Amino acid sequence: MSKKKGGFVELLYKTIMPKVYGIGAAVVIIGALFKILHYEGADQMLFIGLTTEAVIFFLSAFEPPHQEPDWSKVYPELGEDYEAPATPTRISNKPAGASLTQQLDVSLEKAKIGPELLDSLGKGLTNLADSAKKMSNLSDAAVATNDYATNVKKASTQLLEMNKSYDTAIKAVSSMSEASKDAGEYHSQVQKVTKNLAALNSVYEMELKDADSHVKNMNKFYESLTGAMTGLSKVGDNTAKFTSELGKLTDNLTSLNKVYGSMLTAMKGGGQNA
Known part of the structure; x- marks a missing residue:
């Protein structure tokens, strides 16, 4: 019973599981490819791939440890209790009469398989197991790919x-170029207005002069008029004095006329009496 169980385990982990490792890795890579390229059903493919990887690693946890063969049975000198003979034995190339160990040594020597090659083979198998265990990094790579x-x-x-902003900037630059054209026309109009203002300033300066x-002439006229008014005021004062004196003279003449009339009357009366 135990022999059958051991045979199934050996069949599972030495024959079936290496194929499962390869197929599972292919499924994981396809799922990651779908996710990277954003194909339809990428999430489902990634889920299937990671689930397959999880199942594979779950099964690999029960893989029995690798057992190194007892090479001392083939090479007695590899045994811990081996004592080298004083005279080394030569391996005969003749298969007749040779032991099974000697025949195996001859076969390995013909195939050029030495201890170094066997050691390299053991290291290769160990690296293969490590590579299978490191396939879990694909899940991290898939997550990193998703990010x-x-x-x-x-x-x-x-x-x-940014493209929209660039289009807006281009439109703004176009508007600025059109505005610069309008500004040029406005500048020419401003220059014309400036020339007209310069001419108007010249005329205005002449008018100001x-x-x-x-x-100045009006000021002189007003000064002359003021002098005339002053003279008229003085003449007015003299006229008032003249009028006063003329009134007095009139009064005197009136009195004199009265006296003269009285004298005439008296003279006329004296002549009649004579």
Whole structure:
């Protein structure tokens, strides 16, 4: 019973499991490929691949440890209790009469299989087992790939926004170029207005000079008029005095006329009496 069980375990882990390792690795790689390239059903494929990998590693946990063969049975000198003979025995190339060990030595020598090659074979098997155990890193790579895909999507979104901003900037630059053309026309109009203002300033300066001379003449006229008014005021005072004196003279003449009339009357009366 135990022999059958040992035979099944040997069949499972030495014949079936190496194929399962290869097929499972292929499924995991295909799932990661679907996820990286964003194919339809990528999540399902990645789930199947990682589940397959988990099952494989679960089964590999029960793999019996590798047992090194007892090479001392083939090479007695490899045994711990081996004592080398004084005279080394030569291996005969003749198969007749040779022991099984000697025949195996001859076969290994013809095939050029030495201890170094056997040691290298053992190291290769050990590295193969380590590589199978390190397949768990594929799950980490798939997760990292998922994060990378998310970052790529974010970067593409930011690039789209950047393109929109770039289009807006191009439109703004075009508007600025059109505005610069309008500004050039406006500048030419401003230059024309400036020239007209310069000419107007010249005319205005001439008018100011004429107005200044006119104001000076008016000031002189007002000074002369003020002098005339002063003279008239003085004449008015003299006229008042003249009128007063003329009134007095009139009064005197009236009195004199009265006296003269009285004298005439008296003279007329005296002549009649004579």
